[in-house]
């Protein structure tokens with residue numbers, strides 16, 4: 001019934017969809033097996049993409065030729081560039097999306113991708129022989145063969161849902177849990193563990209009083225995620241979000257449910273996301289806080305359903321409802337669906353190689369929540385990388401690995417593999433040491449060419465990047481050569497409270513002044529306006545960032561060079577750590593388990609001290 005495939009992707013969540021698209025676009029014949037084809041690219045939690053650090057990841061996925069950026073742009077109902085008041089390293093795009101449109105666009109995009117076949121069934125096990133995976137076995141008993149398999153099971157592996165004292169199996173509410181895979185992998189020597197996450201109740205927007213809330217408008221300019229020209233909504237069409245707050249009364253009401261809370265009664269085994277806690281966790285941990293902010297977010301264009309961001313909970317439904325009705329604007333609210341918590345199996349990611357192939361079983365790749373991460377963006381980027389690497393493995397080519405200095409995706413995978421995770425891992429800008437280099441505005445400059453050379457990013461993408469690169473160089477040269485007389489710019493300098501020029505100065509030098517920007521200079525100084533006519537906004541902005549932040553960028557580049565010296569020191573594959581008696585026990589255990597490839601990698605493993613690295617270095621003759 002089934003031909004033999006190059007790649008089988010198990011699960012059509014954010015990771016699975018990107019994995020299937022990437023492998024297929026590189027030329028592999030792909031089968032996407034998922035339990036329910038109606039839930040392809042389902043947003044399990046809030047209908048939003050991007051945000052701090054996550055926005056950078058979506059831009060990187062797009063730069064590499066993934067679909068998440070395009071689909072997010074096509075389905076957004078609101079756009080905001082967060083952190084605009086800070087330096088560009090911190091700018092992070094974020095969208096509110098139409099949940100159903102997002103999923104529909106993903107399915108459409110996959111159906112239009114040549115080389116992707118679909119099959120709806122639950123994968124119950126893997127075909128493994130001599131330490132190599134060569135296919136899957138489904139619930140209906142089909143054995144389907146492939147050169148490599150990517151597992152992206154999300155929260156479905158032995159998932160258990162909790163609402164108050166009710167508890168039932170499920171991968172998401174109203175969807176079955178997946179069984180069989182964990183048990184088989186454990187029997188093959190994999191370690192698995194439990195994590196948990198939660199989601200808030202969904203409310204009927206017609207029952208809310210928005211006059212009691214603060215309106216949160218979208219930006220006046222919509223930048224979007226994709227570097228391609230994707231048609232987006234007009235700023236005026238955007239839907240607003242709203243802000244309201246909990247209060248002491250709300251907290252008191254929530255506390256009445258603590259005795260039936262799965263979290264406080266110890267009925268949930270897994271660790272939850274520290275940075276995205278449930279409301280009961282927040283009022284418990286931050287008891288001194290009088291109120292917590294709630295974001296009231298529409299779920300789409302044609303629905304009245306509302307997502308109450310910040311009110312994730314697994315308390316009993318009656319308590320959820322009573323507490324919500326004490327929130328300003330929610331006095332008469334009607335509930336569509338209660339909030340719930342879910343716990344599920346994951347596989348500590350220290351069991352993976354940088355390609356996301358497992359160490360124990362060759363040609364088997366893991367991506368997404370199965371690796372202990374949380375978030376659509378974190379899942380999608382792993383899916384993309386696993387899809388690329390599964391394709392490369394099937395073609396017997398070298399893996400594609402991104403360094404920490406090249407992409408947030410590199411930081412994420414490096415963290416997972418070297419540090420593992422004991423709680424759901426999400427990305428933050430603080431996890432990246434080279435933030436000035438890893439900006440959302442330059443992901444295309446950083447990554448597209450590499451992807452193009454590998455056969456993933458399209459010709460169109462590559463041409464756009466080349467144009468941008470050339471344009472930036474030209475703008476920088478123009479500004480370096482263009483002399484501005486004091487009287488030509490005096491009005492602008494006065495307006496910006498900047499000291500007047502005493503003699504002519506190069507435009508490049510003037511742009512370095514705080515408060516001055518390239519667009520004002522272009523608009524108000526005719527000579528500059530003429531010289532820069534013909535460059536688009538994105539290219540001008542890029543040139544400005546590179547000019548203004550040149551010193552910081554250079555500093556980070558220097559640091560990258562220094563750090564890469566350790567990255568170049570390769571540790572022999574079968575290195576015997578038992579020989580190094582002065583290593584700490586913890587370091588020896590971790591080195592044996594993770595088997596770092598370089599001294600750089602060894603230095604980043606959690607529990608390894610600089611002294612351990614020094615011992616290694618001395619032994620290796622440095």
Ligand SMILES: Cc1cc2nc3c(=O)[nH]c(=O)nc-3n(C[C@H](O)[C@H](O)[C@H](O)COP(=O)(O)OP(=O)(O)OC[C@H]3O[C@@H](n4cnc5c(N)ncnc54)[C@H](O)[C@@H]3O)c2cc1C
Pocket residue numbers: 010011012013014015016033034035036039040041042043044045046121122123124152153154155156157171172178179181197198199276340341342367368369370373374375376379380426
């Ligand atoms: C209740 C809940 C709350 C969440 N809250 C947040 C949050 O607040 N913030 C946040 O950032 N993230 C949150 N998440 C996480 C976010 O949804 C996930 O990180 C993201 O969706 C993971 O993507 P994924 O592709 O790894 O898996 P998923 O999106 O879970 O997709 C898994 C896919 O695999 C399929 N599948 C599973 N097992 C099998 C099998 N054996 N055979 C065939 N198909 C299979 C499923 O049908 C599904 O299509 C939440 C998730 C849930 C469920």
